[in-house]
Amino acid sequence: MSNIRAAITGIHAYAPEYVLSNAELEKMVDTNDEWIVSRTGIKERRILKDPALAASDLGVEAVKGLLEKTGTSPEEIEVVICATVTPDMMFPDTANLIAFKTGMKNAFTFDLSAACSGFLFALNTGAKYIESGTYKKVLIVGADKMSAIVDYTDRSTCILFGDGAGAVLLEPSKDGETGIMDAVLKSDGVGAVNLYQRAGGSLNPATHATVDAKEHYITQNGRPVFKAAVSGMAGVVKEVMKRNNLSADDVAWVTPHQANLRIIESVASMADFPMDKVMVNIHKYGNTTAATIPLCLWEWENQLKKGDNVILTAFGGGYTWGAILVKWAY
Numbered sequence: 001m002s003n004i005r006a007a008i009t010g011i012h013a014y015a016p017e018y019v020l021s022n023a024e025l026e027k028m029v030d031t032n033d034e035w036i037v038s039r040t041g042i043k044e045r046r047i048l049k050d051p052a053l054a055a056s057d058l059g060v061e062a063v064k065g066l067l068e069k070t071g072t073s074p075e076e077i078e079v080v081i082c083a084t085v086t087p088d089m090m091f092p093d094t095a096n097l098i099a100f101k102t103g104m105k106n107a108f109t110f111d112l113s114a115a116c117s118g119f120l121f122a123l124n125t126g127a128k129y130i131e132s133g134t135y136k137k138v139l140i141v142g143a144d145k146m147s148a149i150v151d152y153t154d155r156s157t158c159i160l161f162g163d164g165a166g167a168v169l170l171e172p173s174k175d176g177e178t179g180i181m182d183a184v185l186k187s188d189g190v191g192a193v194n195l196y197q198r199a200g201g202s203l204n205p206a207t208h209a210t211v212d213a214k215e216h217y218i219t220q221n222g223r224p225v226f227k228a229a230v231s232g233m234a235g236v237v238k239e240v241m242k243r244n245n246l247s248a249d250d251v252a253w254v255t256p257h258q259a260n261l262r263i264i265e266s267v268a269s270m271a272d273f274p275m276d277k278v279m280v281n282i283h284k285y286g287n288t289t290a291a292t293i294p295l296c297l298w299e300w301e302n303q304l305k306k307g308d309n310v311i312l313t314a315f316g317g318g319y320t321w322g323a324i325l326v327k328w329a330y
């Protein structure tokens with residue numbers, strides 16, 4: 001095994017300007033602020049209003065900021081992986097579009113589909129490129145324009161999701177001691193019936209009938225997903241801690257996928273973390289799928305210190321879930 005470790009050496013994120021508040025949703029569907037806040041913790045979410053813009057444009061904003069901040073020129077990037085469930089199109093890949101729009105002329109690109117766990121799966125994949133010694137600058141993007149696949153007449157889902165993107169730069173760890181330390185990633189197709197977008201793929205290609213039946217929107221059976229998310233994330237967080245001989249006191253931050261505040265609180269309690277160590281910004285952005293974790297890391301960047309143990313954890317459609325232990329590198 002190579003002794004090269006991959007480290008996150010920069011982070012940036014972007015959420016579009018338009019704020020869709022609970023008050024506005026009250027005018028669109030039969031819901032109310034009290035229900036949404038008490039059941040989910042969400043107060044508002046950001047929406048990309050311009051119909052000419054897509055997930056790649058969200059990703060471009062995050063990537064541009066990241067390159068600028070880290071003093072990296074676009075030509076230096078060798079690999080771009082974009083985690084998304086809302087690609088601009090089925091193909092070409094959204095990572096390719098992001099690379100084209102930002103001048104990353106020397107990178108090969110691909111998308112990775114693992115729903116709300118996409119950012120973690122992509123981060124682990126990108127880390128392997130660095131650890132192999134083959135590549136030195138890998139960009140991981142999580143970008144989702146969830147408003148494109150949300151049915152704004154369905155109160156059970158439209159209150160949950162928002163649009164956003166985040167990006168991290170992976171490079172070989174300078175000290176070899178900080179960076180991506182360990183990953184526990186899992187999938188179980190038993191969850192496919194509870195969270196899906198029925199039409200638009202090869203099983204149900206888009207037709208007038210699929211559109212009339214609103215099958216190009218998200219369908220979610222919330223309760224089983226909720227239960228699986230709590231036990232799934234708590235399980236992998238505990239597993240990654242055990243494998244690395246860490247107690248809750250040794251961990252500075254937990255960065256959970258932001259799908260529901262009650263899920264986050266349950267996971268924290270099951271893994272013995274006080275909520276003041278848990279990053280939460282769901283009230284501002286809702287569930288931005290592949291963007292939730294980088295949106296958190298970006299907002300907490302100034303509070304993160306070199307050597308901090310940070311556990312990232314996510315759960316999503318598939319089911320897919322996982323936890324990654326990062327020793328913060330800067």
Ligand code: UT7
Nearest residue numbers: 031032035039116155156159222223225226229259260316
């Ligand atoms: O990120 C990917 C993974 N996804 C998740 O992790 C989401 C997991 N699931 C959840 O977060 C929760 O299940 C939801 C927030 C989606 C729903 O919360 P819940 O506490 O499980 O509510 P429920 O679906 O059991 O619905 C309870 C009641 C129902 O009414 P009845 O049947 O009890 O009369 C719903 O019709 O709440 C009703 N309801 C609403 N009421 C007001 C559902 N949506 C709304 C709404 N406003 N927006």
